[in-house]
Amino acid sequence: MFRLGGDKNNFKKFFKQQKLVSMKYLFELSKEHKTLPTAEVLSCLKAEDILYNVIESNEDVLVIESKNMTDYKIKRLADRLSMTFFVDKLLFSSPPSIDEIRRHASKHRIEEDGSIEIRCNNRSKTVDSQKIIRELGEIYSRDRTVDLTKPDLTLRVSVTKLRVYVGLKKAEINRSQFEERKVQYRPFFSPISLHPRLARTLVNLSMIKRDEILLDPFCGTGGILIEAGLIGAETIGGDIDDRMIEGCRQNLDHYRLRDYRLFCCDIGDIIKYVGQVDAVVTDLPYGKSTTTKGEDIKQLYRRAFKNISMMLKRGGRAVIGLSNRDMMVLGCQCFSLVEYHVFRVHRSLTRYFAVYQN
Numbered sequence: 226m227f228r229l230g231g232d233k234n235n236f237k238k239f240f241k242q243q244k245l246v247s248m249k250y251l252f253e254l255s256k257e258h259k260t261l262p263t264a265e266v267l268s269c270l271k272a273e274d275i276l277y278n279v280i281e282s283n284e285d286v287l288v289i290e291s292k293n294m295t296d297y298k299i300k301r302l303a304d305r306l307s308m309t310f311f312v313d314k315l316l317f318s319s320p321p322s323i324d325e326i327r328r329h330a331s332k333h334r335i336e337e338d339g340s341i342e343i344r345c346n347n348r349s350k351t352v353d354s355q356k357i358i359r360e361l362g363e364i365y366s367r368d369r370t371v372d373l374t375k376p377d378l379t380l381r382v383s384v385t386k387l388r389v390y391v392g393l394k395k396a397e398i399n400r401s402q403f404e405e406r407k408v409q410y411r412p413f414f415s416p417i418s419l420h421p422r423l424a425r426t427l428v429n430l431s432m433i434k435r436d437e438i439l440l441d442p443f444c445g446t447g448g449i450l451i452e453a454g455l456i457g458a459e460t461i462g463g464d465i466d467d468r469m470i471e472g473c474r475q476n477l478d479h480y481r482l483r484d485y486r487l488f489c490c491d492i493g494d495i496i497k498y499v500g501q502v503d504a505v506v507t508d509l510p511y512g513k514s515t516t517t518k519g520e521d522i523k524q525l526y527r528r529a530f531k532n533i534s535m536m537l538k539r540g541g542r543a544v545i546g547l548s549n550r551d552m553m554v555l556g557c558q559c560f561s562l563v564e565y566h567v568f569r570v571h572r573s574l575t576r577y578f579a580v581y582q583n
């Protein structure tokens with residue numbers, strides 16, 4: 226809270242809080258995939274009801290402008306994102322030269338009080354990180370102290386080939402959690418499982434909100450259900466293989482997830498147990514290392530699309546892992562295709578992740 230004394234700065238801050246002034250935010254993307262990190266952020270912004278305009282988008286960063294991105298909403302975003310490193314409040318961006326950085330920094334002051342540290346993520350060799358830190362340190366430490374151990378504020382500098390972005394850190398994404406949940410650390414393990422970071426991204430692409438219902442009708446070991454459960458969704462899983470259902474149950478219990486239901490059944494039967502769901506996220510068998518129980522893959526996909534569209538609410542999203550482009554087109558007979566992402570698993574295996582809307 227700010228006391229409304231005669232201080233001009235306090236008036237300005239109070240006015241900003243009340244008027245919901247538009248601010249620019251920077252998402253420092255992991256760059257581990259060409260399209261998924263940006264798509265994940267955009268879906269999460271929508272899922273968290275954040276109004277935004279995209280100002281700039283490339284493989285390194287996403288810059289948005291928003292009027293309702295409160296600290297609370299930033300925290301909620303950071304808690305669910307997986308392919309982003311940091312969320313910053315953008316101070317400025319400039320061409321990657323020391324003169325330009327100096328010119329912009331002297332025009333953009335930091336309004337927040339407190340000591341500061343400066344961190345630089347340099348993805349380009351165009352400017353030297355130490356030079357940038359020295360230059361910014363000189364400008365921004367004029368009216369505050371530098372503290373490298375417990376600073377109140379962290380100024381983050383992202384250097385890319387074409388631009389430099391400078392902002393105040395608002396949140397850091399806990400990426401190590403995904404490594405800690407890797408399939409080999411779970412009670413039940415199978416090579417068919419997705420990496421938890423990818424599973425989380427797929428869940429996010431579905432725009433599921435906390436307390437909504439997410440279905441994975443080909444749940445296998447439960448990789449998708451774990452990530453959905455951890456962001457607060459109620460989950461339902463189905464699989465034709467009873468060993469998978471038992472293993473999936475062990476995995477969900479291992480992460481202390483309670484709000485789930487599992488059914489050992491064929492995709493054509495799950496509708497008998499489940500009402501309407503808010504989102505579907507699933508990775509269909511691809512006929513190589515996973516089983517289709519002898520069924521022709523095209524036939525299985527056809528049945529999957531039909532049954533998923535019957536269970537998914539109108540306007541809801543289905544995020545589906547598929548074996549090839551033709552199968553993705555097949556899905557368009559039941560849904561409209563919003564976007565798709567091509568993911569190379571290894572040299573001889575490419576997956577397509579299609580985002581459909583019902």
Ligand SMILES: C[S@@+](CC[C@H](N)C(=O)[O-])C[C@H]1O[C@@H](n2cnc3c(N)ncnc32)[C@H](O)[C@@H]1O
Pocket residue numbers: 415417418419442443444445446447448449463464465466469490491492493507508509510511515516517518525
């Ligand atoms: C690619 S795997 C899913 C892997 C899962 N995402 C994970 O993290 O472990 C596909 C799953 O579909 C199941 N399956 C195959 N045919 C099915 C059918 N007709 N109905 C339901 N499940 C089926 C398989 O048993 C397998 O577990």
